[in-house]
Amino acid sequence: MSDFWSILNARARMFYASVRSLSAVRTASFVFVIACFVGGAYYVFFRVFGYLTTVEVIGPALLDRVIEMALFVFFIMLLFSNVITSFSTFYNNRELDFLFSLPVPPTSIYLTKLLENCLYASWATLTIAFPLIVAYGVTTGAPTLFYPLSIVSILVYMVIPAAVASTLIALILRVFPKLGPREVIMISLALILGLTYLYVRINNPNLLKIFETENEQTLLLFAAQLTTVGGIYVPSTWLSNIIKGFNGNTAVTVFNFLLLLFVSASSVSVAFLVAKTFYARSWLSSGEHTSKASKRRSLLWNPQRQTARAIFFKDLLTFVREPTQWVQLSIFLILLVVYVMSLRRTPIFFTFPLWRTVVAFANFAYISFVLATLGVRFIFPTMSLERAGIWAIVSSPLPFRKILLTKYFFSLTTAVIIIEFLLISANLFIKVERGLYLVMPVIGLFVAAALVSINLGFGSRFPHFSEDNPSRIAAGTGGIIAALISITYVAISILLLATPAYNYLSHTFMARPVNYLLVYAGFALFLAVSICAIFIPLRIGITSLERRDY
Amino acid sequence: MSRLVVKNLKKKFNSVWALRGLNLILEPGEIFVLLGPNGAGKTTTLKLITGLLRPTEGEILIEGADLRKDPIKAKSHIGYVPDEPFIYNKLTGREFINFVASIYKVSRADYETRLAGLLKTFDIGEWVDELSESYSHGMKQRVIMCQLLLHNPELILIDEPLVGLDPKTSKTVRELFIKLKEEGKTLFVSTHTLSFAREVATKIGIISQGELKFIGDIDELSRISGKKDIEDIYLRLSGEDGDV
Ligand SMILES: Nc1ncnc2c1ncn2[C@@H]1O[C@H](COP(=O)(O)OP(=O)(O)OP(=O)(O)O)[C@@H](O)[C@H]1O
Numbered sequence: 001m002s003d004f005w006s007i008l009n010a011r012a013r014m015f016y017a018s019v020r021s022l023s024a025v026r027t028a029s030f031v032f033v034i035a036c037f038v039g040g041a042y043y044v045f046f047r048v049f050g051y052l053t054t055v056e057v058i059g060p061a062l063l064d065r066v067i068e069m070a071l072f073v074f075f076i077m078l079l080f081s082n083v084i085t086s087f088s089t090f091y092n093n094r095e096l097d098f099l100f101s102l103p104v105p106p107t108s109i110y111l112t113k114l115l116e117n118c119l120y121a122s123w124a125t126l127t128i129a130f131p132l133i134v135a136y137g138v139t140t141g142a143p144t145l146f147y148p149l150s151i152v153s154i155l156v157y158m159v160i161p162a163a164v165a166s167t168l169i170a171l172i173l174r175v176f177p178k179l180g181p182r183e184v185i186m187i188s189l190a191l192i193l194g195l196t197y198l199y200v201r202i203n204n205p206n207l208l209k210i211f212e213t214e215n216e217q218t219l220l221l222f223a224a225q226l227t228t229v230g231g232i233y234v235p236s237t238w239l240s241n242i243i244k245g246f247n248g249n250t251a252v253t254v255f256n257f258l259l260l261l262f263v264s265a266s267s268v269s270v271a272f273l274v275a276k277t278f279y280a281r282s283w284l285s286s287g288e289h290t291s292k293a294s295k296r297r298s299l300l301w302n303p304q305r306q307t308a309r310a311i312f313f314k315d316l317l318t319f320v321r322e323p324t325q326w327v328q329l330s331i332f333l334i335l336l337v338v339y340v341m342s343l344r345r346t347p348i349f350f351t352f353p354l355w356r357t358v359v360a361f362a363n364f365a366y367i368s369f370v371l372a373t374l375g376v377r378f379i380f381p382t383m384s385l386e387r388a389g390i391w392a393i394v395s396s397p398l399p400f401r402k403i404l405l406t407k408y409f410f411s412l413t414t415a416v417i418i419i420e421f422l423l424i425s426a427n428l429f430i431k432v433e434r435g436l437y438l439v440m441p442v443i444g445l446f447v448a449a450a451l452v453s454i455n456l457g458f459g460s461r462f463p464h465f466s467e468d469n470p471s472r473i474a475a476g477t478g479g480i481i482a483a484l485i486s487i488t489y490v491a492i493s494i495l496l497l498a499t500p501a502y503n504y505l506s507h508t509f510m511a512r513p514v515n516y517l518l519v520y521a522g523f524a525l526f527l528a529v530s531i532c533a534i535f536i537p538l539r540i541g542i543t544s545l546e547r548r549d550y
Numbered sequence: 551m552s553r554l555v556v557k558n559l560k561k562k563f564n565s566v567w568a569l570r571g572l573n574l575i576l577e578p579g580e581i582f583v584l585l586g587p588n589g590a591g592k593t594t595t596l597k598l599i600t601g602l603l604r605p606t607e608g609e610i611l612i613e614g615a616d617l618r619k620d621p622i623k624a625k626s627h628i629g630y631v632p633d634e635p636f637i638y639n640k641l642t643g644r645e646f647i648n649f650v651a652s653i654y655k656v657s658r659a660d661y662e663t664r665l666a667g668l669l670k671t672f673d674i675g676e677w678v679d680e681l682s683e684s685y686s687h688g689m690k691q692r693v694i695m696c697q698l699l700l701h702n703p704e705l706i707l708i709d710e711p712l713v714g715l716d717p718k719t720s721k722t723v724r725e726l727f728i729k730l731k732e733e734g735k736t737l738f739v740s741t742h743t744l745s746f747a748r749e750v751a752t753k754i755g756i757i758s759q760g761e762l763k764f765i766g767d768i769d770e771l772s773r774i775s776g777k778k779d780i781e782d783i784y785l786r787l788s789g790e791d792g793d794v
Pocket residue numbers: 563564566567568586587588589590591592593594595
């Protein structure tokens with residue numbers, strides 16, 4: 001155990017040193033982004049909960065169901081993200097070579113890595129969970145003790161998915177020692193999805209009927225009638241019981257807290273025992289994994305006549321061979337498709353055309369923000385990911401402009417496909433006015449072009465040539481700057497487009513005269529801002545690549 | 551026209567001078583070996599000539615093309631092997647070779663005639679179709695050498711070519727260098743292996759603390775230092791023999 005503490009201590013020092021070396025600007029911008037996000041999430045939850053409590057009779061029950069549902073979804077999300085990061089944290093990580101060479105037992109390495117993985121996989125979910133719980137507390141007027149205790153409960157709770165995910169992967173590797181990262185992650189995700197589905201079917205088949213509700217009223221009624229969403233066997237239910245118990249039922253809180261504590265400790269113990277038996281051996285054999293798949297003729301089986309194609313093929317091959325990349329992209333895309341499909345119900349809720357137009361604009365804003373996030377996660381790191389071959393590229397007669405434009409072209413194509421698919425299908429479902437079918441996709445083109453440029457340009461201006469985990473590259477200073485600029489660009493665009501949109505709405509639905517000057521000014525300014533956002537970041541990126549030391 | 555002209559090249563990292571004014575001219579058919587203790591500035595010099603570092607001061611001309619003003623033309627004449635052989639982990643050796651060949655626009659005919667021979671020279675087997683994350687240091691280095699000779703540059707810059715190579719490959723490399731020299735190529739090599747310098751170099755430079763202390767062929771250096779053995783010459787001229 002003392003080894004565990006000393007590894008942890010070394011970790012804490014490294015972390016402290018890196019925090020100390022942060023510039024004030026960086027810290028401030030980081031805190032600002034997180035604060036905006038948490039604040040925004042809190043505001044949304046607070047408004048939603050406020051609305052729910054006003055629903056007659058079933059209000060409080062509804063609120064409880066929403067909390068249970070949210071925590072249940074978080075639990076599945078935590079399992080997913082723990083599985084995705086586990087393989088690279090526990091098996092496929094350069095630091096492990098060093099750690100395993102030290103005279104420390106594998107279990108100490110395992111515990112350190114478990115903690116690391118747990119924090120790394122959970123922080124994003126926590127930034128949503130905290131405002132959710134605080135908003136719940138404020139809405140229900142919970143006592144002061146509610147806040148510290150529920151936060152402690154979340155931390156205890158977070159450990160469970162981490163332990164479960166690492167045990168699952170250890171067991172899979174034990175049974176199939178020859179599997180590569182891609183297969184292990186796929187099997188784990190399939191198992192989790194399958195088990196969740198079975199569990200929900202057996203435990204609470206009504207839950208699946210939620211997609212069949214006809215309108216808002218029946219949806220609300222239906223939700224309120226559901227018994228506990230996740231069922232009594234999932235940790236998220238215990239967590240929601242702890243939170244709910246504060247409104248008068250202390251015994252429930254205490255019981256569920258003890259239960260959570262017990263299960264959390266047990267899951268770590270089981271994970272620890274599994275690790276003790278298998279971890280060192282699995283780690284060794286995972287290093288022996290070599291990919292046979294590439295023996296087939298791949299895209300780069302021959303030299304390409306066009307350099308752009310060679311660059312694209314190289315990027316594509318490295319992308320599909322890195323599970324953390326394509327698994328995360330697929331999850332994002334699946335969630336987006338689910339979101340768009342859920343808009344199919346909107347015409348039922350919003351019969352008045354004015355509202356539909358408003359929903360269409362809200363959808364446009366939402367999709368732009370999503371694209372900004374996707375850009376920071378997937379486009380920002382692309383230049384940094386050249387790290388291993390950067391010496392070959394820089395010493396070759398290949399101009400940086402060409403590399404960047406090639407990457408730009410392919411990222412833009414992908415981004416345009418995603419944004420246009422989302423915009424067009426969402427607008428079809430919402431049944432917007434005819435004019436918007438045409439205008440929005442055109443605007444979408446500019447937004448995609450600008451967002452790709454911002455992320456590629458700043459990704460080249462602030463590359464991380466010492467890191468090969470794309471999520472960590474995206475979470476660095478440069479990533480935060482790119483995220484801030486992307487979000488600012490989207491916000492400005494929406495403000496600028498609001499004027500023409502407002503004029504259009506008031507003209508169509510209230511027969512007010514159109515102020516053409518404002519409409520044209522709005523569009524012209526949007527175009528100007530977009531063109532700047534397309535050209536300036538790319539320019540900055542190219543110049544910076546040309547002028548830096550490698 | 552000289553193959554490589556370096557004029558008053560200086561490089562400063564933050565406040566530390568890593569290179570304090572290097573002058574050098576290399577002609578076709580020369581093998582220049584740069585010797586010097588750790589941290590002397592060898593890697594810095596090579597990276598400056600390949601364009602991986604930006605000079606603080608000075609000029610670099612490759613086949614008459616100014617590296618700063620016309621980088622594309624200048625770089626089209628060089629091939630570089632870094633001290634740490636990095637390759638994209640998720641590409642196979644063959645894919646990496648093809649990727650670089652595409653960048654240099656190696657013609658299909660050249661590619662087909664050269665590749666098989668190079669794979670054989672460097673003893674690159676079936677593993678060329680495995681992902682490079684499973685390669686050893688020496689395997690990566692062999693793939694990189696193969697990639698370099700495929701695009702057939704006039705000026706070849708190699709940082710510590712022998713580190714990690716087995717005796718057989720290292721012998722191949724020595725023979726290859728001499729063959730390349732005879733073909734009129736210019737090689738610029740940094741190394742710590744003195745026997746290698748003695749065997750292949752037509753010109754030896756000794757660098758210490760960012761300054762080129764001496765330059766000449768082995769006989770000249772022997773005369774200046776008053777020593778016969780390459781090891782003694784090196785220790786004397788690099789000023790490392792103080793406490794011996
Ligand atoms: N990126 C950098 N930032 C700061 N200082 C650097 C950087 N690269 C090199 N240096 C410094 O420049 C000096 C020369 O380093 P260089 O790598 O050229 O030495 P070297 O002769 O190749 O040594 P070795 O034989 O160990 O490879 C050293 O003092 C080193 O600390």
